[in-house]
Amino acid sequence: MLPTKEEALQELDVAGRLNPGPWIHHSMNVGLAAKNIAEKVSGMDSEKAHILGLLHDIGRRVGVVDIPTHICEGYKYCMEKGWNEVAKICMTHSYLLMKDVFCYEPKTEHEKVIKSFIMNCEADDYDRLIQLCDSLATDYGFVILEKRFVDVTRRYGIMESYIKGWEVAFAIKEDFESRMSCSIYDVLPDIGRTTLLTPKPWKPK
Secondary structure, eight states: OOOOHHHHHHHHHHHHHHSOSTHHHHHHHHHHHHHHHHTTSTTOOHHHHHHHHHHTTGGGGGOSOOHHHHHHHHHHHHHHHTOHHHHHHHHHTTOTTGGGGOOSOOOSHHHHHHHHHHTTOOOOHHHHHHHHHHTTEETTEEOOHHHHHHHHHHHHOOOHHHHHHHHHHHHHHHHHHHHHTSOGGGGSTTHHHHTTOOOOOOOOO
């Protein structure tokens, strides 16, 4: 079950008042990228893709939190709303490696919950699309994958799993491009300008 696009935008508006930050515009851009790509892929629902992109980070409504916390909070919130398809995206969007990322035994409760979910689900086209679009969208627009990877690394540091995730992102990109018969960058507005911008990485106050 999904909310409407109007409901999703309203949720983001409320969330932005609860926890202001660039994540709101990032989420809107993920939604737009997902919509534009899905429109070019046979069999995909572009409105569904738009909604899933808008709400993938909705767990951040609770405040400035780490990655596992916002994932679990988003999942919990969406399940309470009955939005099971969005809840799944909340869980999968940060885990490009899916099952392969959990080559260790998590210690925190949130990571244990995430591992249990990921190990018992399969990524579909919508999971992969939002994972890709999360790597294309910033709060100020769209950038090539390489630029986004550098941006995230400047904020969080680098880990070996990040680089493996980059390889997955490029593979997802190539798969969608083969089905679109064009570059994903062709459908991302103004990417030629925004990808050249170099704002300082955002950090919470």
